Amino acid sequence: MNKREFIRYSALLAGGALTGGAFISCNPETGAERLKRSDGRLTLRFTPFTLRLKHAFTLSASSRTTTPVMLTEIEYNGITGYGEASMPPYLGESHETAARFLSAVDLTRFADPFLTEDIIAYIDSVMPGNYAAKASVDIALHDLTGKLAGEPCYRLFGLNPEKTPLTSFTIGLDTPEIVRQKVDEAAPYRILKVKLGRENDREMIDVIRSVTDKPLCADVNQGWKDREHALEMAHWLKEKGVVFLEQPLPGEQKEDLAWLTERSPIPIIGDEAIQNISDITDNREVYSGINIKLMKCGGMSTALKMIHVARALGLKVMIGCMTETSCAVTAAAQLSPLADWCDLDGNLLISNDPFDGLKIIDGKVTLPTRPGIGVIKSL
Numbered sequence: 001m002n003k004r005e006f007i008r009y010s011a012l013l014a015g016g017a018l019t020g021g022a023f024i025s026c027n028p029e030t031g032a033e034r035l036k037r038s039d040g041r042l043t044l045r046f047t048p049f050t051l052r053l054k055h056a057f058t059l060s061a062s063s064r065t066t067t068p069v070m071l072t073e074i075e076y077n078g079i080t081g082y083g084e085a086s087m088p089p090y091l092g093e094s095h096e097t098a099a100r101f102l103s104a105v106d107l108t109r110f111a112d113p114f115l116t117e118d119i120i121a122y123i124d125s126v127m128p129g130n131y132a133a134k135a136s137v138d139i140a141l142h143d144l145t146g147k148l149a150g151e152p153c154y155r156l157f158g159l160n161p162e163k164t165p166l167t168s169f170t171i172g173l174d175t176p177e178i179v180r181q182k183v184d185e186a187a188p189y190r191i192l193k194v195k196l197g198r199e200n201d202r203e204m205i206d207v208i209r210s211v212t213d214k215p216l217c218a219d220v221n222q223g224w225k226d227r228e229h230a231l232e233m234a235h236w237l238k239e240k241g242v243v244f245l246e247q248p249l250p251g252e253q254k255e256d257l258a259w260l261t262e263r264s265p266i267p268i269i270g271d272e273a274i275q276n277i278s279d280i281t282d283n284r285e286v287y288s289g290i291n292i293k294l295m296k297c298g299g300m301s302t303a304l305k306m307i308h309v310a311r312a313l314g315l316k317v318m319i320g321c322m323t324e325t326s327c328a329v330t331a332a333a334q335l336s337p338l339a340d341w342c343d344l345d346g347n348l349l350i351s352n353d354p355f356d357g358l359k360i361i362d363g364k365v366t367l368p369t370r371p372g373i374g375v376i377k378s379l
């Protein structure tokens with residue numbers, strides 16, 4: 001390098017240093033260009049994990065202290081997207097079924113992670129069912145593409161993070177003493193969710209009402225069988241400040257549920273009966289709204305479609321979760337600006353959460369601003 005060349009080179013360097021990021025952004029490499037030159041392939045990994053519940057989780061028909069989950073990762077060009085399958089026993093999936101499903105998935109056939117629709121269609125074609133396992137791949141893929149794009153998923157969906165709804169905190173069935181303790185623990189929440197469906201339903205509500213006047217929502221988990229009883233309870237619950245009633249009767253009792261929805265003073269929300277898009281259209285006259293969960297429907301892509309179908313049919317939308325880590329809960333929360341209500345407390349019910357993600361601030365879902373689903377590993 002001669003003296004003249006040295007001066008010119010130094011000037012270029014100085015110009016670059018002075019303009020900082022602007023110098024670099026004169027010729028930015030877009031995500032698409034990066035992909036074109038990439039010879040990367042998608043690689044899927046999975047690890048079984050067992051969640052420990054802070055309190056035994058008691059529904060109208062069962063009780064348990066752990067939940068099996070499968071933690072997934074999809075790696076592409078050194079970037080890793082995180083996903084999760086949560087498998088409460090009543091859904092019929094387990095570590096074994098998820099491992100079998102995920103072992104059969106070959107993502108190395110894909111070179112472009114942004115072909116999300118193609119990849120999700122392939123995942124869906126691998127085996128029927130296995131919705132939680134499918135969700136674990138879908139979530140990891142959304143996390144990965146968000147990270148590659150450098151944007152949180154909610155931004156890629158075009159959603160306003162200010163519009164997230166309040167979330168409820170679930171108070172499970174228990175002795176009056178433990179229920180009082182749980183209500184104290186739920187101090188940061190502005191809505192409480194009560195699990196009903198046993199002999200002591202009115203007692204449960206009265207115990208909660210003796211310690212708080214916060215709005216409540218009630219989830220019967222198909223625990224009642226008689227529509228007249230359900231209607232009588234709906235009126236009583238409204239007087240007690242309950243704002244909606246979730247799956248009061250078994251999903252198969254469609255006529256009874258439609259009868260109840262027509263007469264109930266509070267909205268009737270379908271949960272167990274609503275797994276995917278066809279369930280919404282099949283039950284359009286049966287409920288006032290639906291509860292969407294990633295583990296039931298197979299992930300964020302289908303959940304988003306379900307939200308639009310429900311809205312087109314004039315239904316209310318709730319986004320819920322299972323007991324799961326902050327990974328899957330934060331993934332579901334990415335869609336929550338589109339929901340009327342959400343019930344995203346699954347991560348708070350466990351004592352060994354390996355992720356850090358969404359926060360609940362003054363009872364409202366607050367999304368992380370990090371790219372992808374926005375979680376980081378905390379264990």
Ligand SMILES: [Mg+2]
Binds near residue numbers: 219221246247271291
């Ligand atoms: Mg429910």
